[in-house]
Amino acid sequence: MGKTVVIAPTTRNEGHGKFVLEVDDEGIVKKGHFMSLVLVRGFERFLVGRAMEFAPLATSRYCGLCPPTHATASSEAIERSLEISPPAAGRLLRELCNIGNHLHDHPLQQILVLPDYVKETQKQRECIIRIQRMRKIGQYICEVTGGEAIHSPFIRIGGMLKNINEPVKRKLLEQLKEFKKIADDQNEFMREAYDKSDVPKGLGDHDLDMMSTDIIYGRSEVYENEYHPGFSEVLPVDYHGEEIGVDASTVIPLINGKIIEVGPRARLKKYGKKIPDEYTKKGCVTINRARLKEIEIRIERGIEILQQLETTAPTITNPGVTGTGKLGIGVNEAPRGTNVHMAKVLDGRITWYKSIPATMWNIPVIGRASEGYHYKWAQWVMRAYDPCISCATHMVVINDGKIVDEQIVRPGFEGL
16 A cells, blocks of 8 residues: 655754655655655745855855855856956865865764764774864865855955965965875775665665756856756746645745756766776765765865965956846856856845755655665665755745745745
């Protein structure tokens, strides 16, 4: 006869998630639904009418895990609305700040999945010690380039508020070299753990398309030209059904009418050169492995940026207070995948704003990827995507589980 299994809240992830799994008599998931239970904050609404400089500061408060990606995507959306560009040094520092965030965030995800793959307490402790040192270095990079380890106030419209000096540059190079030594040991440890895992082969397989705009930083023009023409969105009640979707608090973004995966595997599959199949094939363990490869790539790029950076060069372009209401789309590749912000600016103020963080794309994918295996493995799948559920939740107005103002979330509605 089959039944429905509900897992809520999910564990070892950021924010509050919920699985509603339709299973057969053996517990195999036939239809998977994953959704956000986080309360809506309404960022897009309260940005309207505010000074454009407020948007990067506000949207970086979506969450405390990857604020630089929101500040960057927000700034670039406004820059593209104003038709200005940061100086080369400003662009390099932005990228370096975001690399620092990846080098903090990717190891953190390993802590969340660690009990899934490593059972020995002593090995867990040794692993966490390495991870915490890696995270500290990643946050230091964000602190000196972005102004703070968390919310990075130096990321501004027009570039970066200030450059670093030569002593800091040398210290960052030393820190990245230290990071590499620790990461080499940690990545080898995690690869061995994944190899020995009892996770079912193929867990998380799906036939969905993937989306990415760059292997590291993100390119707004790629999203705008390749993907945005096919963008649409549907309400959760239309996607999950009335009974299930009424509890969900994010809309479902689509490309060409289909849900789409974003993140480490998508980036490596599209842009990785000679990347082994173990990082791009199907399955949730592959996503975990892909993060290990991304750490290596980001260390190399961080060192390259520091070697290129001129510490006396200007880092910011004065944006002025112009703007004609043109739509600007800013994209940054967050640790979890493609992060899209859109803005319209008129006379220095926000007239319209919208964002589609990485987890917003992946929420429906997680449900789909849980299908075909026993429901006990659903959270293994979810944790592989490392969902940042708070980042994804700011689109639907709800009250006691009921939608109270559908018009502000209808696809294409300009007031959203």
